[in-house]
Amino acid sequence: METIKNELSDGLQGKRALVTGGTQGIGQAAVERLTDAGVAVITTARNGEEGSRFVRADIATADGVAKVAQATLAALGGVDIIVHVVGGSTAPAGGFAALDDNEWQRALDVNLLSAVRLDRLLLPTMLAQGFGVIVHVTSIQSRLPLPDATLAYAAAKAALANYSKGLSKEVAPKGIRVVRVSPGWVETEAAVGLVNKLASDAGTDYEGARESLMKSLGGIPIGRPAKPIEVADLIRFLVSERAGSITGTEYIIDGGTVPTV
Ligand SMILES: NC(=O)c1ccc[n+]([C@@H]2O[C@H](COP(=O)([O-])OP(=O)(O)OC[C@H]3O[C@@H](n4cnc5c(N)ncnc54)[C@H](OP(=O)(O)O)[C@@H]3O)[C@@H](O)[C@H]2O)c1
Structure with missing residues (x-):
């Protein structure tokens, strides 16, 4: 009986989650899916009205990440799940020559350092409770880079993937899973x-x-x-207890775009 019960439960009811970038796109769909599953969700973006479940901050900055981490812990009393969705590129087209130091720094701040800083502030709480799941949303460009406008974005996502794998090795023995979701075009x-x-x-x-x-x-x-909700469904599974033996791996969701194994 106990076995059957465990197999049916995803263990999400009552969990506490931070989803970054949850006002649009994949992040918004992830907020919906996790909320549907009974998770208490805080989200964050640069635009929007501050409220009990929303923190306005730019998480490409250290101060913005600190604000989000503090607000999450204050509102939820802890955190069990981090879905780090924020990322992207606004760099101009024109290949390597169009990307100056500012563009490279921006790509690294938004796509890599946001995750590094957020994890560094919230992992101590997860480690203290001996439980947690972190999802880093990367991109197929981390393995299939495009040269026109996204050289820096793709390199930053590749760095995020490498960091995510390394982090998973450090914290898995302490009860924390770290996984990557790598979308193609959504x-x-x-x-x-x-x-x-x-x-x-x-x-x-x-x-x-x-x-x-x-x-x-x-x-x-x-x-x-892909549809945003399809990516959100994958995220919902990965943060659930049904995915309890999955860590340190990447889940590509791209309709078959990446042509190699
Ligand atoms: N869509 C795709 O085809 C695709 C493909 C591969 C990978 N991805 C990855 O999937 C993730 C989500 O992409 P998406 O296309 O769903 O994004 P999106 O629709 O553009 O939404 C981005 C969300 O993040 C917030 N955001 C952006 N920059 C932020 C910042 N500096 N600080 C705080 N919040 C910020 C946005 O709100 P504000 O603008 O109000 O801040 C918004 O809520 C990204 O990591 C992206 O690289 C997307």
Whole structure:
């Protein structure tokens, strides 16, 4: 009976989570999925009204991360799950020459140091309770870098993946799991905006621009980008007790985009 009960429970009811970047895209879907599962969720972004479940901060800065960590512990009384979703690139196109030191630093602050700083502040609480799960959202660009505008982004995500693996080795014996979720193209609202812009620039329609974007990635074998909620479902599984023996590994969710094993 006990075995059956354990197999059916995902152990998420009543857990406490911080999801960074939870007002849009993958982060917003992750907040929804975890909330549905009975998790108390705090989220954070640069824009939005401060409230009992939302902290406004720029987590590309050390001060912003400190604010988020303090607010999370104050609001939840501890933390069991961190889903670090924030990341991205606003760098200009133009290859290596377009990326000056400021662009490189920005890519590292947003995509790597945000996670490093957040983990450093919240891991002591997890270690003290001997339990916790950390998800770092990386990107297939960490292994399939694109050269035009995202050299620094891809390199920062690769560094995040390496850091995440190393961290998992240190903390797994102490009860903390650390996993990576690595999306390919996900059709978020921001992505829809980008495709609309590409369509108007190229004088084509949404479907035409969407096809061109998929082609620029080398094609997506399933014929479409992923949906934010599909990534959120993977995250929900990985933070649940059903994934209790999974740590230090990367879960690619890209419709088959990465062409190699
Ligand atoms: N979408 C894709 O195709 C794709 C593919 C591969 C990997 N990923 C990765 O998946 C993650 C989420 O991407 P997404 O496309 O879902 O993002 P998104 O739709 O652009 O949403 C980003 C979220 O993060 C917040 N945010 C951004 N910068 C922040 C900062 N400095 N401090 C605090 N909050 C910040 C945003 O709110 P504010 O703007 O208000 O701060 C928003 O809530 C990123 O790590 C990205 O690299 C995405």
